[in-house]
Amino acid sequence: MATRDYVKRGKAPRKPTRNAKKPPPKQGFPFKWALIALALVAGFGYGLYFLTTSEPPAQSEPPKTVTKPATKPSKPQKKEEKVMPPKPEEQWSYIEELENKQVQVEANEQEVSSRPYLMQCGAYRSASQADERKAMIAFQGLESHIKASQGEKGIWYRVVMGPYPLKREAERDRNLLRRAGIEPCAIWYWN
Secondary structure, three states: OOOOOOOOOOOOOOOOOOOOOOOOOOOOOOHHHHHHHHHHHHHHHHHHHHHHHOOOOOOOOOOOOOOOOOOOOOOOOOOOOOOOOOOOOOOOOHHHHHHOOOOOOOOOOOOOOOOOEEEEEEEEOOHHHHHHHHHHHHHOOOOOEEEEEEEOOEEEEEEEEEEEOOHHHHHHHHHHHHHOOOOOOEEEEOO
């Protein structure tokens, strides 16, 4: 089969655009829907009028109940005086047992360390990073300070909090910082 040269053929003639769509016919006022809506509103209004002007249906008499005559004639009571029924007897004995029960709780005393605790919330190479962490801690309502220490690889700026006499207090502050997204914080003995 021979090859054809499509370049020499040129571009195909453009197809005429189709503007043959007819514009939608002009819609007039929807009389059919207006009549249906008017009929519904008129029917609803008539129903309300009928309900307000008609008499309620007569109720049938309730069935008669047979009552036994009282053996003792009861005393006529005043409207203000109300008779309380007698207090029922308790079937359970736990009420008296609990009233007189003595409970003894032995609480372990907290161990107080001879050394206070500190919490370190970061060690940074630059003082500006340490200041940022100190500011984030300050926004949580806690006080921290920056300690500069000389390490093998140069100066480190540590953000520390404390001293804490009890480890529980340090853990409380660490949990508060963790909820604020400030992590990790380590608790150590104060040097």
